Amino acid sequence: MQSRQVLAREERELFKQHPDRKWLYKHNASWNVFKVDDLDNWNWWECALSCTEPAVETDVTEEMLLIMQRYEAALRLSSATQQLLSRVYHQEVVCGMSSHESVIGALQAHVVKSFGVVGSGIEAGLALLRSAQSTLSQARNRAELAVDQDEFVPHYVRFNRLRQPQVQVGQQLLDSPLHDMQGGRLKFLSTMQALSTSGPGSPEQPCPVVVVASSLT
Amino acid sequence: MRYLWADLTKLLQRYRARVSLLFVHLAEAHAEDEWPIGSPVQVLQHRHLQHRIAAAEQFYSALDLNDELLKMGVNMQMTVDTMENSFHDMYGSWPAQWFLAVPQAPRSQAAPVEGGGGMAAPVEGGPAFTMTNVSDYDSPLLTLDDFAAHMFEQFGQGEDTVGGGSTALGTVHGLPISAVTKGVQGGQDVVATASAAGTMQ
Numbered sequence: 001m002q003s004r005q006v007l008a009r010e011e012r013e014l015f016k017q018h019p020d021r022k023w024l025y026k027h028n029a030s031w032n033v034f035k036v037d038d039l040d041n042w043n044w045w046e047c048a049l050s051c052t053e054p055a056v057e058t059d060v061t062e063e064m065l066l067i068m069q070r071y072e073a074a075l076r077l078s079s080a081t082q083q084l085l086s087r088v089y090h091q092e093v094v095c096g097m098s099s100h101e102s103v104i105g106a107l108q109a110h111v112v113k114s115f116g117v118v119g120s121g122i123e124a125g126l127a128l129l130r131s132a133q134s135t136l137s138q139a140r141n142r143a144e145l146a147v148d149q150d151e152f153v154p155h156y157v158r159f160n161r162l163r164q165p166q167v168q169v170g171q172q173l174l175d176s177p178l179h180d181m182q183g184g185r186l187k188f189l190s191t192m193q194a195l196s197t198s199g200p201g202s203p204e205q206p207c208p209v210v211v212v213a214s215s216l217t
Numbered sequence: 218m219r220y221l222w223a224d225l226t227k228l229l230q231r232y233r234a235r236v237s238l239l240f241v242h243l244a245e246a247h248a249e250d251e252w253p254i255g256s257p258v259q260v261l262q263h264r265h266l267q268h269r270i271a272a273a274e275q276f277y278s279a280l281d282l283n284d285e286l287l288k289m290g291v292n293m294q295m296t297v298d299t300m301e302n303s304f305h306d307m308y309g310s311w312p313a314q315w316f317l318a319v320p321q322a323p324r325s326q327a328a329p330v331e332g333g334g335g336m337a338a339p340v341e342g343g344p345a346f347t348m349t350n351v352s353d354y355d356s357p358l359l360t361l362d363d364f365a366a367h368m369f370e371q372f373g374q375g376e377d378t379v380g381g382g383s384t385a386l387g388t389v390h391g392l393p394i395s396a397v398t399k400g401v402q403g404g405q406d407v408v409a410t411a412s413a414a415g416t417m418q
Contacts, residue, residue, distance in 0.1 A: 077253065085255025159251040161244060161302070165309030165351075173318055173346040176307045178241060178296040181273065183266050186296060188304065193343035195237035196320050199292020206320040206344045208371070209237045210229060213298075213310035214222075216276040217247040217256045 060128055062139040064115055066152055069132045072111045073155040081107065133157060224361060225315065230289060231375035232368055236317070238293035241304050242273035246312030269297045316351040317367065320344030 060068070075081055085103055105126075112125035128135065136152035139145040167174055178186040192209050201207030229238055247254045248262035258279065263269035277295055298304040305311045321344055350367040352360040368375070 082253055082255045086257060088255070156252055159248075161305065161311045163306070163309050163311075166307050167348055169316075169348050169351050171348055172321070173348060174307055176304045177299050178304060179266060179270070179299060181270055181295055181297070183270060188307075189346070191239060191294060191296065192318060192346055195239055195292060195294055196344060196346070199237045200234055201237065201292075201320075203343075207236055208317055208319045208349075209239055209346070210232075210315060210317055211239045211241065212225070212229075212315045213241040213243050213304065213308070214276070214313040215243045215245045215311075216258055216260050216272045216279070217245045 060115065060117065060125065062136060062145050065128060065132050066136060066145070066147065068111055068115055068129055069136075069152060069154060071114070072108060072129065075107055075111065076104070076155060228361075228365055228368065229291070232372050233289055233291040234376060235372040238291060240273075240277065240293065240295045241310065242269060242276060242295070242297040243305055243311050243313075244269075244298065244302055245272065263300070266297070266300055269300065273297045314352050315364065317349045317364070317371070318346040319349050319371075320346055 081103075088103060108126055108129055109122060112122055112129055115125075117125035133152055133154055136145060136147075137149070140147065140149065140152075173189065173192065176188040178188055178191065180186050192211075193206075195201075195209050196206035197203045199207065229236075245251070245260055245262050247256055249259045250261045253259070258275070260272055260275070261268075263272060273295060298310075302311070308314065308316075349371075350364055352364065
């Protein structure tokens with residue numbers, strides 16, 4: 001049986017050779033290596049529902065955590081998962097259910113169980129997976145993990161643009177540049193003023209303005 | 218957040234005679250080449266302004282804003298954020314946000330901003346605005362309910378444009394609008410349950 005360190009090193013080499021990330025290690029009881037050559041057609045949730053997971057108590061090492069994280073990202077982006085998420089869209093719109101979180105929660109649980117974390121350890125495993133960035137960053141700082149910082153930023157963190165606003169409730173709005181639908185430049189406050197003094201409002205009695213910001217997706 | 222848009226649009230229709238609307242199209246929340254989550258509409262992250270404008274037109278069309286709100290004579294303007302995401306930087310709007318801005322008394326020069334954060338830009342002869350209610354991405358359902366209640370406090374019942382009956386949007390605290398609108402039967406509020414969505418993982 002190969003050591004975990006050797007496996008991790010080989011795994012990193014495989015990822016370099018196969019940037020599409022369809023080569024994956026999966027931990028089972030004997031730490032054998034196998035590849036999943038096409039996650040796109042794998043309905044992992046059917047396995048999660050029907051398969052008996054190996055009853056193995058596992059200590060999750062940093063190397064394992066890194067691989068788990070990559071496994072999670074690959075599963076999230078697979079066509080099978082995207083199609084599943086598309087199907088739950090209807091539930092979200094019509095039933096007001098936040099099904100996306102349920103699917104992602106099940107996916108993460110599946111990842112954790114795939115690495116031999118079972119029973120009462122699953123909740124802890126989930127917490128570990130969700131805080132992997134911090135854990136791996138600390139391991140890297142201790143020189144226990146020789147990977148680039150970018151490698152352990154979770155996919156859903158890498159593209160998360162959430163940030164604290166500069167204006168809070170009760171405060172006065174601040175200006176910001178915008179564009180009109182022809183690409184021309186606008187000023188937010190001037191636009192607000194124009195909207196407020198037209199329509200239901202007037203220069204003498206400006207009306208409130210509801211601001212809605214969103215995107216197509 | 219996607220499932221909230223229908224209710225939010227109804228709310229905006231209801232208060233169309235009291236408020237104006239400003240739409241700002243932001244960077245894509247779940248672009249196909251970044252963080253896809255199975256959206257039925259697949260779009261790449263905007264690389265240039267025309268791309269963002271095209272996505273905005275598609276979004277507004279998908280929401281039936283042109284067909285519904287414009288037909289009703291709603292006073293509104295559609296805009297897009299800059300490619301530097303200036304609006305999001307200022308208001309933390311991404312992935313989605315709504316708030317009510319209430320005009321203050323007209324003033325002729327810039328005024329200090331409450332709580333620090335600089336000076337508001339002077340608006341010659343026009344009003345400055347105060348943010349009175351803002352959505353919280355961590356709890357969009359409760360946020361929309363709170364927003365409806367806030368609108369009700371500000372403007373009363375508004376006009377029923379949903380069709381049929383006397384739905385009481387925003388009058389039941391603790392329930393999302395969808396539960397309220399779907400739960401009112403024969404003038405009696407039917408208690409429905411709902412849970413707020415958590416932080417997206």
